[in-house]
Amino acid sequence: MSDHRLPIYQRLHDEIAANIASQVWRPGQPIPPESEIASTHSIAIGTVRKAIDALVAEGLVERRQGRGTFVRRPRFEDSLSRFFRYALPDGQTVPASRLLERELVATAPRHVTDALCLGSGETAIRINRLRVANGTPFLREQIWLPHTKFAPLLTAPEREIGDLLYPAYERLCGQLVARAEEVITIGTADEDDARVLSVERGAAVVVIDRLALDYSGTPLEWRRSRGIASEFRYKVEIY
Amino acid sequence: MSDHRLPIYQRLHDEIAANIASQVWRPGQPIPPESEIASTHSIAIGTVRKAIDALVAEGLVERRQGRGTFVRRPRFEDSLSRFFRYALPDGQTVPASRLLERELVATAPRHVTDALCLGSGETAIRINRLRVANGTPFLREQIWLPHTKFAPLLTAPEREIGDLLYPAYERLCGQLVARAEEVITIGTADEDDARVLSVERGAAVVVIDRLALDYSGTPLEWRRSRGIASEFRYKVEIY
DNA sequence: CAGTGGTCTAGACCACTGC
């Protein structure tokens, strides 16, 4: 397992992280108390705290004084729409989603199979989806999933999926998205963009490519979102 | 000073941060050893370490085993051009800068005086600047500074300023940029953009508004940068 | 070599939560 030339707190950190990654300890549930971990591992409680400190900093667990330490439930479904002004008026308007298409695809495009590490011949699910705020579509999403892990999503009735996909992944397929990488670029509207988003053909659109991964770093989902550039707004803090 | 209902490590953290903010301890210099801080404050070394741990996490100081703990020199001058593909070909090409204009302005626009917290009647320096990579201009920058703090920048010969502004701020004006906030939006090229950046009028441009602050949170610089949208590329990690 | 930060221990007491 973990190289035992590493410090104790590192090894403990990795051990706990592995338990979360493998869903032995599930989101929302408490991990064992610090005192218990210390005694079962025969280490000092200060060492346990250092391991947990790191997990807190990484956002894997959450401390609640007097109650315990709990596995965190990742909550970043709206990180995409957070880029857009539409979604932000005090967060009051919850952006809705409209599923347009769900298809089984025998041979996904090269960039998708690469991103998802699909073997040749492995089938994929493609979902086309529209994000809507205040009745106005502002984001087109194309989502690719490995069929093997997400088969239930093809057949589930639309209302069981709901507005947010990641909770649906967990509920219907047992797949947990832990983190994601996004690349933002700017392109121009094609015919479909123009029609669906109500902009002129050739107008600027923001293109956001996202790769979502589970706790162990295995890619779960690749999606490309296209949104109205004039509504795009992103804030960064630099240190 | 610091509320003494706060934990000791918090108060110590604030005290050290204040020493850095006021430049009592300057970038690149070591802070006192942990053992010394512990004895002069009559607290345990573990408590000192906890305070310093937080400062490390915030990026204010840097530990070097066997040597000491040092005030960090902020290094994010190139965070802007990092958004653009031009600047990235293996980081080999150092993007150059060309100063176009330096002017004293009696009444800066409202959004500038607001951002920089300038009193009415306070003068400001406006700098127009061009970022160039491989001989091609890719970013127009307009920079606003409070005259009181940055007067030397108006008269300094251009070669003393160099390609990077923040080191020049420190060298010539004693002002240290500690962090910045940026808002990225997308607009269209006006006549000047079109001419200088060699794009069509009306083409998409990325607009990056940045407010740079010193350690104590006082605004030092406001700048608006306009770049070619098709060259824009930004990567985010979400947890 | 002396001096620094890095790891670890084995306690203590406090503050908070839920029963």
Next chain:
DNA sequence: CAGTGGTCTAGACCACTGA
């Protein structure tokens, strides 16, 4: 009330750095 995490102590020994 018992049980949890939060703060703090006073040591120990190790690993690394530079003179």
